[in-house]
Amino acid sequence: MPKLKCVCSEVINLSEIPSPHQYLMISDQKYDNFQGLVDTEVLYREMIITVKCPTCSRLHIFENGFDNPAITYQLES
Numbered sequence: 001m002p003k004l005k006c007v008c009s010e011v012i013n014l015s016e017i018p019s020p021h022q023y024l025m026i027s028d029q030k031y032d033n034f035q036g037l038v039d040t041e042v043l044y045r046e047m048i049i050t051v052k053c054p055t056c057s058r059l060h061i062f063e064n065g066f067d068n069p070a071i072t073y074q075l076e077s
């Protein structure tokens, strides 16, 4: 997914690696399964990719991977 169009019309470029717009989340329970030295690739696969719009700060959370629609959260005004 090289680009994501936000509801605010911003086109977020995700082709840059690492991306300044992409964040990685993991639940506290899943993170607790990791102990000692960690294989970062295994950890990465457990993470939920989140994209933050640089214009409106909406969060687009891809809980089921980039192949499925994101859940979008908007800041309260």
Ligand SMILES: [Zn+2]
Pocket: 006, 007, 008, 009, 010, 053, 054, 055, 056, 057, 058
């Ligand atoms: Zn936006």
